[in-house]
Amino acid sequence: xxxxxxxxxxxxxxxxxxxxxxxxxxxxxxxxxxxxxxxxxxxxxxxxxxxxxxxxxxxxxxxxxxxxxxxxxxxxxxxxxxxxxxxxxxxxxxxxxxxxxxxxxxxxxxxxxxxxxxxxxxxxxxxxxxxxxxxxxxxxxxxxxxxxxxxxxxxxxxxxxxxxxxxxxxxxxxxxxxxxxxxxxxxxxxxxxxxxxxxxxxxxxxxxxxxxxxxxxxxxxxxxxxxxxxxxxxxxxxxxxxxxxxxxxxxxxxxxxxxxxxxxxxxxxxxxxxxxxxxxxxxxxxxxxxxxxxxxxxxxxxxxxxxxx
Amino acid sequence: xxxxxxxxxxxxxxxxxxxxxxxxxxxxxxxxxxxxxxxxxxxxxxxxxxxxxxxxxxxxxxxxxxxxxxxxxxxxxxxxxxxxxxxxxxxxxxxxxxxxxxxxxxxxxxxxxxxxxxxxxxxxxxxxxxxxxxxxxxxxxxxxxxxxxxxxxxxxxxxxxxxxxxxxxxxxxxxxxxxxxxxxxxxxxxxxxxxxxxxxxxxxxxxxxxxxxxxxxxxxxxxxxxxxxxxxxxxxxxxxxxxxxxxxxxxxxxxxxxxxxxxxxxxxxxxxxxxxxxxxxxxxxxxxxxxxxxxxxxxxxxxxxxxxxxxxxxxxxxxxxxxxxxxxxxxxxxxxxxxxxxxxxxxxxxxxxxxxxxxxxxxxxxxxxxxxxxxxxxxxxxxxxxxxxxxxxxxxxxxxxxxxxxxxxxxxxxxxxxxxxxxxxxxxxxxxxxxxxxxxxxxxxxxxxxxxxxxxxxxxxxxxxxxxxxxxxxxxxxxxxxxxxxxxxxxxxxxxxxxxxxxxxxxxxxxxxxxxxxxxxxxxxxxxxxxxxxxxxxxxxxxxxxxxxxxxxxxxxxxxxxxxxxxxxxxxxxxxxxxxxxxxxxxxxxxxxxxxxxxxxxxxxxxxxx
Ligand SMILES: Nc1ncnc2c1ncn2[C@@H]1O[C@H](COP(=O)(O)OP(=O)(O)OP(=O)(O)O)[C@@H](O)[C@H]1O
Ligand code: SF4
Ligand SMILES: [Mg+2]
Numbered sequence: 001x002x003x004x005x006x007x008x009x010x011x012x013x014x015x016x017x018x019x020x021x022x023x024x025x026x027x028x029x030x031x032x033x034x035x036x037x038x039x040x041x042x043x044x045x046x047x048x049x050x051x052x053x054x055x056x057x058x059x060x061x062x063x064x065x066x067x068x069x070x071x072x073x074x075x076x077x078x079x080x081x082x083x084x085x086x087x088x089x090x091x092x093x094x095x096x097x098x099x100x101x102x103x104x105x106x107x108x109x110x111x112x113x114x115x116x117x118x119x120x121x122x123x124x125x126x127x128x129x130x131x132x133x134x135x136x137x138x139x140x141x142x143x144x145x146x147x148x149x150x151x152x153x154x155x156x157x158x159x160x161x162x163x164x165x166x167x168x169x170x171x172x173x174x175x176x177x178x179x180x181x182x183x184x185x186x187x188x189x190x191x192x193x194x195x196x197x198x199x200x201x202x203x204x205x206x207x208x209x210x211x212x213x214x215x216x217x218x219x220x221x222x223x224x225x226x227x228x229x230x231x232x233x234x235x236x237x238x239x240x241x242x243x244x245x246x247x248x249x250x251x252x253x254x255x256x257x258x259x260x261x262x263x264x265x266x267x268x269x270x271x272x273x274x275x276x277x278x279x280x281x282x283x284x285x286x287x288x289x290x291x292x293x294x295x296x297x298x299x300x301x302x303x304x305x306x307x308x309x
Numbered sequence: 310x311x312x313x314x315x316x317x318x319x320x321x322x323x324x325x326x327x328x329x330x331x332x333x334x335x336x337x338x339x340x341x342x343x344x345x346x347x348x349x350x351x352x353x354x355x356x357x358x359x360x361x362x363x364x365x366x367x368x369x370x371x372x373x374x375x376x377x378x379x380x381x382x383x384x385x386x387x388x389x390x391x392x393x394x395x396x397x398x399x400x401x402x403x404x405x406x407x408x409x410x411x412x413x414x415x416x417x418x419x420x421x422x423x424x425x426x427x428x429x430x431x432x433x434x435x436x437x438x439x440x441x442x443x444x445x446x447x448x449x450x451x452x453x454x455x456x457x458x459x460x461x462x463x464x465x466x467x468x469x470x471x472x473x474x475x476x477x478x479x480x481x482x483x484x485x486x487x488x489x490x491x492x493x494x495x496x497x498x499x500x501x502x503x504x505x506x507x508x509x510x511x512x513x514x515x516x517x518x519x520x521x522x523x524x525x526x527x528x529x530x531x532x533x534x535x536x537x538x539x540x541x542x543x544x545x546x547x548x549x550x551x552x553x554x555x556x557x558x559x560x561x562x563x564x565x566x567x568x569x570x571x572x573x574x575x576x577x578x579x580x581x582x583x584x585x586x587x588x589x590x591x592x593x594x595x596x597x598x599x600x601x602x603x604x605x606x607x608x609x610x611x612x613x614x615x616x617x618x619x620x621x622x623x624x625x626x627x628x629x630x631x632x633x634x635x636x637x638x639x640x641x642x643x644x645x646x647x648x649x650x651x652x653x654x655x656x657x658x659x660x661x662x663x664x665x666x667x668x669x670x671x672x673x674x675x676x677x678x679x680x681x682x683x684x685x686x687x688x689x690x691x692x693x694x695x696x697x698x699x700x701x702x703x704x705x706x707x708x709x710x711x712x713x714x715x716x717x718x719x720x721x722x723x724x725x726x727x728x729x730x731x732x733x734x735x736x737x738x739x740x741x742x743x744x745x746x747x748x749x750x751x752x753x754x755x756x757x758x759x760x761x762x763x764x765x766x767x768x769x770x771x772x773x774x775x776x777x778x779x780x781x782x783x784x785x786x787x788x789x790x791x792x793x794x795x796x797x798x799x800x801x802x803x804x805x806x807x808x809x810x811x812x813x814x815x816x817x818x819x820x821x822x823x824x825x826x827x828x829x830x831x832x833x834x835x836x837x838x839x840x841x842x843x844x845x846x847x848x849x850x851x852x853x854x855x856x857x858x859x860x861x862x863x864x865x866x867x868x869x870x871x872x873x874x875x876x877x878x879x880x881x882x883x884x885x886x887x888x889x890x891x892x893x894x895x896x897x898x899x900x901x902x903x904x905x906x907x908x909x910x911x912x913x914x915x916x917x918x919x
Contacts, residue, residue: 201415206410206416206481209407214395
């Protein structure tokens with residue numbers, strides 16, 4: 001069977017399982033949604049009953065679960081308790097800043113991660129290796145909200161090099177760094193260890209015996225082979241990229257899904273939270289699918305294996 | 310002849326946490342233009358370090374303390390290699406001096422097509438256009454006799470067999486018409502049949518290369534030296550102990566180490582034994598059967614992933630029947646992938662046969678479950694090839710040997726201790742070894758421990774799977790001697806699995822030749838080696854490079870062993886047979902052994918042709 005089809009076949013149940021978890025957790029949260037809906041205002045039983053009906057809460061859980069899955073598949077995730085707008089619309093409106101930020105973080109993380117990884121890995125146990133790895137460790141262990149605040153303080157407030165608010169490319173720099181630093185740290189460490197491993201392989205010795213320059217040995221013979229573990233990491237850490245974006249948006253007071261999610265959680269706006277999580281899981285699974293395909297591009301052995309299945 | 314390369318007074322050292330260790334001591338030698346110089350010596354003697362020193366590819370913890378390596382150019386300029394910068398050295402590597410490495414499986418980049426890997430070196434050193442370079446690349450593939458060169462050049466290393474990958478390595482080495490090719494054990498990881506193909510190729514190249522390319526051929530195999538080299542250097546513990554013309558060295562070795570090396574070759578030992586007539590013929594009256602297997606089949610389902618039910622099978626063992634007489638050694642020989650190890654494990658029931666009967670001491674054990682096998686296991690033991698992998702690294706030797714005794718309730722713990730130290734002495738190790746751990750032993754010593762572990766349960770029957778293949782020739786001889794004495798003292802019967810025909814010839818009483826799951830010929834050793842009947846046996850015997858006999862016409866086996874998932878119909882060997890009959894090519898004859906002379910069994914399709 002085609003590898004692509006097979007993967008898709010696995011994606012569908014994964015999505016449904018993820019959505020089920022979302023549904024179950026949000027529906028066992030204590031507190032009557034009707035109260036939340038009414039914003040704590042006192043109301044007669046009649047009104048409450050009406051609201052309940054409007055929300056579809058009078059139906060049995062199983063039925064609600066069924067229609068949730070069906071609607072989720074159609075992309076219809078109900079209306080927000082608070083704004084009474086369709087949640088899909090709210091998400092669409094707030095989507096772009098977050099996508100920009102995630103891509104910014106991703107680019108920063110991959111670029112500097114690989115750069116530092118290669119810088120360290122090509123000369124293991126040297127001073128430059130040690131320094132690079134200490135920086136990478138800082139990137140991993142420092143919380144991104146703190147980094148964000150520091151960046152604002154140093155480059156925005158004190159030095160005044162980059163604007164902290166506003167739109168456009170420049171204002172994206174600091175938030176991207178703050179999102180991507182964690183990523184960069186992990187990438188750097190993994191790229192380094194994987195590169196050190198590859199450089200000890202027999203085929204690198206063969207390349208050297210052919211008189212290939214150091215530069216080409218890294219570029220043509222090592223990097224591609226070394227990139228498989230970092231790409232895997234990429235897949236695993238997309239989730240962290242999303243949470244990173246959420247926190248960063250708060251720190252930089254940027255609009256976006258992060259802000260939306262935070263507001264939704266604070267207001268216990270269940271349909272909105274639910275919709276956001278549903279979307280994020282879908283994106284996460286989709287991105288992992290892309291990563292899966294990238295393996296095949298990097299490694300012909302994997303590509304062939306898939307063809308033969 | 311002019312000198313091409315002069316190595317003088319080379320001292321190379323390794324640094325480690327425990328201090329430094331000198332790997333090469335005052336190595337000096339010369340390579341002349343157009344000659345094949347062989348470098349022999351046991352593992353760790355410094356052969357590879359010598360070649361890497363010349364290539365400038367030593368690992369980071371190594372350094373050259375002293376010495377000079379001079380390369381003479383076409384216009385007789387001398388280049389002092391050791392003083393070159395890395396950039397300048399890169400001009401020479403792959404261009405003037407190139408190298409072929411031992412491990413064909415790992416030496417090529419898995420993410421580049423083999424064509425690209427050849428192209429790369431051409432473009433690097435010859436200033437020619439990509440189109441012309443491509444033409445040269447295809448030409449090189451033809452030169453090293455790769456079938457369908459255009460198609461193959463677009464494939465990745467893992468799509469090629471070991472033999473083909475090594476041909477690709479040779480193509481890379483030849484690409485820029487180098488003055489010197491260093492080949493470090495280029496055929497050691499391959500089957501004899503594939504080795505013979507490659508040696509034939511190298512010989513052809515050697516005779517056809519007009520530009521007087523020299524070859525430094527590193528090997529531990531003296532047979533190859535005899536076949537290929539003009540001169541030979543013998544290394545021992547980082548020093549050169551002997552140097553001279555191949556014929557002189559073999560006939561009149563000056564150094565005792567060289568002499569020992571030659572004397573420990575199985576072919577010499579066989580000759581010696583035949584002279585002294587050690588073989589005691591009267592002894593073979595004892596014809597009691599200990600093992601008799603009938604129509605054994607073993608097929609493994611092919612794993613196709615979770616979505617597909619597998620219908621294909623790997624046909625590892627096909628209709629094998631034979632008897633083993635008490636106190637005899639039956640050798641099992643064949644190329645890798647022929648099913649030797651599977652057959653061995655099936656007999657001892659480490660894996661279940663698909664069908665067939667295994668009679669051990671007049672008891673059919675093929676249907677026995679694990680519990681019933683417990684008692685049988687005690688009498689049947691197995692010795693494996695890789696002694697390190699089969700020993701638990703966290704257990705000392707005493708515990709390792711104690712365990713089976715306690716499991717089988719053979720004796721009490723304090724009794725066992727004495728018994729174990731007796732056995733460890735029998736395998737030639739001091740009793741103190743019992744308190745030590747596997748990593749503290751050399752390869753040969755570990756194999757002795759493996760043997761001791763097989764012996765503790767006082768078995769009557771042992772299956773030894775390539776027990777000496779990982780060992781150096783001289784150590785091999787010691788371990789074989791040990792097995793021979795033990796066979797007498799413990800009254801053992803053995804199945805001895807090996808791909809090395811000379812070891813089999815020296816060590817076994819009877820031989821069964823296996824190919825793609827079938828036994829194609831079986832006979833007492835001297836019959837089989839002097840009068841082989843099956844085409845495969847003949848080709849296999851002729852493939853072995855030997856020191857003694859001067860072989861003129863080799864029977865070469867074409868290509869690689871076919872997949873055991875879809876073996877050829879009819880005679881399984883017909884796709885590679887050097888001289889198939891007309892009846893064979895149709896693929897509809899049935900295989901099966903017939904007795905052509907007393908105790909000499911040959912596959913019946915091949916008999917008809919004689
Ligand atoms: N990377 C290394 N670090 C430390 N010592 C090494 C290293 N490589 C080789 N040596 C040592 O150098 C000596 C010579 O090793 P070398 O690899 O040249 O042997 P060889 O003759 O090629 O053996 P083989 O037949 O096993 O390939 C040995 O004592 C070995 O232990
Ligand atoms: S039966 Fe025919 S094809 Fe098979 S080995 Fe004999 S001669 Fe060759
Ligand atoms: Mg070596």
